[in-house]
Amino acid sequence: MLVIAVVNLKGGSTKTTTAGHLAAAFHEAGMKVLGVDADGENESLQSWQEAADLPWPVITLAVSNVHKQLPGIVGDKYDVVVIDTPPMKAQRGTVYSVLRIATHVVIPMAPTPVEYDRLAAVRELIDEVAGDREDGQPPIHAVLLTRVKPRAASTTVYRQLVTNDGVTVLKAQVGALERFAQSWGDPMTGVLDTSYGEAAMELLDLEAAVKA
Template sequence: MSCAFVNLKPGVGKTTSAVWLAHALHESGLSPLLVDGDPAASALRWSELAGGFPFPVIALPVGDVHRRVNDFLGNRQAVVLDAPQLEDHPRIARSIMRYAGEWIVPVTPAPIELDRMAPIRGEMADVQSLRAEPARSAVLLNRTNRPDATRTGPDADAREALTERGFEVLDTQIARLDLYSQSFGNPVRAKGSAYTDFAEELIKRQDEA
């Protein structure tokens, strides 16, 4: 299982999502490798401040990530990749997308964020053409107003708008909570959080594929 968090710009929750998902996978019994592909090395720094994660974190902010990840994989069952923003580091981000079998795009349900989705589709199409097998892609609604999907409100409107534009939207969504937004540098306990549901949904998608 390999999953990459990608977006055009920074500040959308890629690193937070990658770190929390890796912990949720670890707590589910899988053995993840967390790959920090961002030159800012935020995920690696987080692990250092937290006194270490219960799984390895490696920094690979290079343009040939797809060729090098397996050198560090060993017998681990999952790889979570934190990609840098495509607009500033396209070579690294595209290399990460060449490796990962699942591309997750964290999106806040706000009109300005939805308007930025069209260029992402073009980037995905370009990278798909470089792959031997197509990757799966899905949107993760992040920093939502409610923890669960509802039929009304801005979260539901964003879900509907993205679906109409041809994006698959994951059932799981991540609420706007201090538990996530202020967790940088601290130990993570994903059990009971939305990221446990997120991990379970990704594992199910993997099994279905």
């Protein structure tokens, strides 16, 4: 079972949008998906589920011991669990707990100096959590560039900077698009054909690469 955590330091970094679309893409690909809302605030994954009647379940687990509670809840019923998290800065304990059991961490990041600057704190937490994981290793993690502007040099610049830091950047990148900006509460269809669909498939490949 894959456990994909969408994590960033601050609010408004497209975590919920990313978690929702990745879950929808896995569902469209025929996988059994569970969404986990570890945030529960405002326009959360849980309230998105309720507003749009999404065809996959979402549970709220906004607690600091997700790593203890989740295994008993999911059992072996799902192929992939996608966890939307609160901003790490505000809810470090919850995010740390999620990172203890995540197989993959997706860090959505706009190609801007402010968002790049926040990456260091997320990487520190990912390294720190290794000692509290069963495998003693940090979870597989990758940056997903989001809100990229067409033909902007910033995309290439920040892709290179993050890569030079030794962090995987998914090839898929999510444009600054109305489709995604307006998507909360939307049932989301045809996601596999979008950049989020590409990102979801890349994540499956990362898993295969690690297992090989």
